[in-house]
Amino acid sequence: MISFASVGDCFITRNAPEEDSRVQLITHLLVKNDVRLANLEVCLNEGEIFPSAVSGGTWACAHPSVLGSLKKYGFNMLSWANNHTLDFLHSGLILTKAHLESSGIVHAGSGKNLAEASKPQYLDTANGRVALISCVTTAPPTWIAGDQRNDSLGRPGVNLIRIKTMFKVKKEDIKHLNKLTKELPINVKNELDIDHGFLPELPGGVLSFGDYQFVESRERSVLVTINDKDLDRIRRSIELAKHNSDYVIISLHAHEMEGNNNHEPAKFIIDLARSFINFGAQAVICHGPHLVRGIEIYQECPIFYSLGNFIYQPESVSFQPADVYEQFNLDNTHNLSDLFDKMTRNNSIGHYTIKEMWQSIIPIWKMKNGKLVDLKIYPLSLGYGLDKHQMGWPELSDDLTVLERIKKLSLDFETNIEIDANKGIVCANAYAFR
Secondary structure (H helix, E strand, C coil): CEEEEEEEEEECCCCCCCCCHHHHHHHHHHCCCCEEEEEECCEECCCCCCCCCCCCCCCCEECCCHHHHHHHHCCCEEECCCCCCCCCHHHHHHHHHHHHHHHCCEEECEECCHHHHCCCEEEEECCEEEEEEEEECCCCHHHECECCECCECCECEECECCEEEEEEECHHHHHHHHHHHHHCHHHHHHHHHHHCCCCCCCCCCEEEECCEEEEECCCCEEEEEECHHHHHHHHHHHHHHHHHCCEEEEEEECCCEECCEEEEECHHHHHHHHHHHHHCCCEEEEECCCCECCEEEECCEEEECCECEEEECHHHCCCCCHHHHHHCCCCCCCCHHHHHHHHCCCCCCCHHHCHHHHEEEEEEEEEECCEEEEEEEEEEECCCCCCHHHCCCCEECCCCHHHHHHHHHHHHHCCEEEECCCCCEEEECCCCCC
16 A cells, blocks of 8 residues: 655745644645655746746746755655746756755656656655656747757757647638638748748648648537657656556646636546556646646546646746836836736736635545555645735645535546545545445
8 A cells, every 4th residue: 555645836936934833734644645746836046047038927936945845845756847847948947956856855857858857756665666757738849858869969858748739610711711821921931931841841631820720620629639759758658667666656737728618627638647547657647727627537546637736926936037027018117016016907817816726635545556545635725815925825724615616527527526524535436446
């Protein structure tokens, strides 16, 4: 028997309060388990680093001392393939990697080249050896780590699973788009790049319209395909990890939603998570959209489609680059408070106004012989309604709203959740706990 505990995103920019009962209660809950996993969603630095021209939304950075706070909670594994990993370019990634290695916490998902970023990392516990593979679908395509060659260095980056989106539209839509491409120079650059050999030709029947591609169909829909090469790389990582460990867990950072419903994962995420289990993983832990999504028990293994936030403190970043100030017509006379007020229209929009983003969960589960035998879920509150600087620290909660929400969302996966009197959730479906 081996026990696991996991949380979602740690956008941590401050050190945990000393002698705080909120920290102590969560630590007491976590440290009783063999594996304690979180997703690190900030870059770590204590000196001069250069911001990227693009970011994961906020340029996320923190002093490396925050790792001490994560260790205080008891975490012994961290994933760090996400949409903030290269907010400060390759130097930020290399510095973060050095601080993680000094901390002694097992970490996976990013590295100096693709082999390092996709490599399983291992934790030895009293009840078995556990491998962690960390990957991301939501990141700029240039952030993927590059392969090493005998005549070329690899490129620092993340273990990115690339996706391709194709829009299926009706015949009359294709005619209209074709007409627009003849009247507007929207495809000129792509056409020149194809003519000059910089881009491959489009497959037959595919229409390019700027950065988007369309194909004729009877009904309008969206087709998302997963890059075969990336999927095969993850498969090989899982097979390697299975050979060298008792359990393999996958951390997947994925924001993509089904349609316009952020509570539902995109269909390709469901397909991807199930593929990981079919390849031999025993758990898939997703995060990214900053709120919880449903739970599936697939082949007697848990898939958490999003664990939401564990620590969320974007207002405490120490700086943001000039680009974002200019975007909101601000200059060097303005500070971070001015910027966040402008971005949120004086706190009338944005994440701080969405209560669901400040409610999350800690799942704790046990497995035996590769199969799930017990799963309980504990609700968290991150201080919605408090002043901004007081929000963001997790606290075990008496509010069962988040449990009711995840119970409803999990029904789509035929997972039945029972809320017991002790606030934990006992989760089982028809075949999971025989």
